Amino acid sequence: MQKADKRFLEKIRRKVADAVRDYGLIRPGDRILVALSGGKDSTVLLDALHNRMHSLGIPYTLAAATVDLTDVGYAIDTDKLKAFCEERDIPLTILKDDMKITEGPKHPCFYCAWNRRRLLFQYADASGFGKVAFGHNRDDAVETFLMNMIYHAEGSAFPAKLDMFGGRLQIIRPLLYVSNAEAERYVSLIGYEPVPYNCPYARDNDREKFRNLLRTLHGIHPRAGERIFEAMHRIRPEYLPRREKSD
Numbered sequence: 001m002q003k004a005d006k007r008f009l010e011k012i013r014r015k016v017a018d019a020v021r022d023y024g025l026i027r028p029g030d031r032i033l034v035a036l037s038g039g040k041d042s043t044v045l046l047d048a049l050h051n052r053m054h055s056l057g058i059p060y061t062l063a064a065a066t067v068d069l070t071d072v073g074y075a076i077d078t079d080k081l082k083a084f085c086e087e088r089d090i091p092l093t094i095l096k097d098d099m100k101i102t103e104g105p106k107h108p109c110f111y112c113a114w115n116r117r118r119l120l121f122q123y124a125d126a127s128g129f130g131k132v133a134f135g136h137n138r139d140d141a142v143e144t145f146l147m148n149m150i151y152h153a154e155g156s157a158f159p160a161k162l163d164m165f166g167g168r169l170q171i172i173r174p175l176l177y178v179s180n181a182e183a184e185r186y187v188s189l190i191g192y193e194p195v196p197y198n199c200p201y202a203r204d205n206d207r208e209k210f211r212n213l214l215r216t217l218h219g220i221h222p223r224a225g226e227r228i229f230e231a232m233h234r235i236r237p238e239y240l241p242r243r244e245k246s247d
Contacts, residue, residue: 005189012186015177016048023160025172026131028059032172033129035120036064036092038081038195040187041135045175047190049133050088063091065123067116070098077195084192095119124169131170139180142228143210151206157232179225 020026026049034046046064053062064085068076078094085092097119124132136158145157162171175183187194217224 001189008185009189012044012178012182013048013051015182016045016174017052019160019174019177020052023172023176025161025174026058026060030060030131031129032060032062032131032133033120033124033127034062034064034133035116035135036066036081036085037135038066038076039135040183040194041137041140041175043084043135043192043194044178044183044186045133045135046085046090047088047186047192049174050090063093063129065093065095065120067119068094068096069112069115070096080195093123095123121164121169125165129169131172133172133174135175136173137175137178137180137183138229139211139214139225141176141232142225143207143214145228145232146213147206147210155232155235176229 026032032049034042034049036042036046046062049062052058053060064081066076066078066081068078082092097115120132141157145155148154148156158173160173160176163169164171178186214225217228221227
């Protein structure tokens with residue numbers, strides 16, 4: 001591997017470590033369950049957290065879980081995920097469910113995401129994990145921010161950490177400093193080919209529309225995603241319109 005590539009891997013691992021530090025995501029003794037889909041983001045997350053744990057000797061427990069829904073229109077290569085985790089001596093659990101995601105008034109993506117989280121949270125809680133780590137990256141946060149502004153008229157995205165069930169479980173997102181392009185290069189350098197994502201509903205959902213919008217913004221300014229993400233941390237209320245009365 002070229003020196004520049006090694007430096008890049010270390011740069012991304014430092015970004016994950018910085019997010020862990022800045023947002024207070026992981027403490028010694030934590031039991032962390034990584035939601036592993038086999039895509040690039042969750043793979044980068046698992047590899048970076050594993051590297052951090054071993055290179056720095058930080059005492060926390062790391063495991064992974066994959067949700068395999070039978071009604072999503074495509075199959076997950078679980079053998080590939082098992083091999084990836086075995087190489088790193090990380091326990092992997094496959095959570096299967098046959099609940100229908102197309103039987104309801106909302107878009108199938110809503111029911112798919114809801115059921116995946118339900119299974120992950122139930123398993124994490126029953127197995128004694130205090131934290132569930134998701135691979136949402138910086139671009140995901142920016143896309144959600146844009147979606148919520150346009151569809152819900154509010155400035156929100158998702159937090160780096162979120163307590164669930166009265167604090168019994170906590171969601172953490174250590175990949176928030178990493179861009180989509182950086183995640184793609186990372187998995188390529190570690191020799192991992194992401195599991196194909198052939199969901200038949202992916203091109204018809206709102207997320208894809210705002211992903212394309214962010215690409216357009218990057219055409220206007222190459223650091224648009226980074227700037228919007230930093231703007232979330234630098235809100236200046238004194239320079240925003242403020243209503244004297246609210247209905």
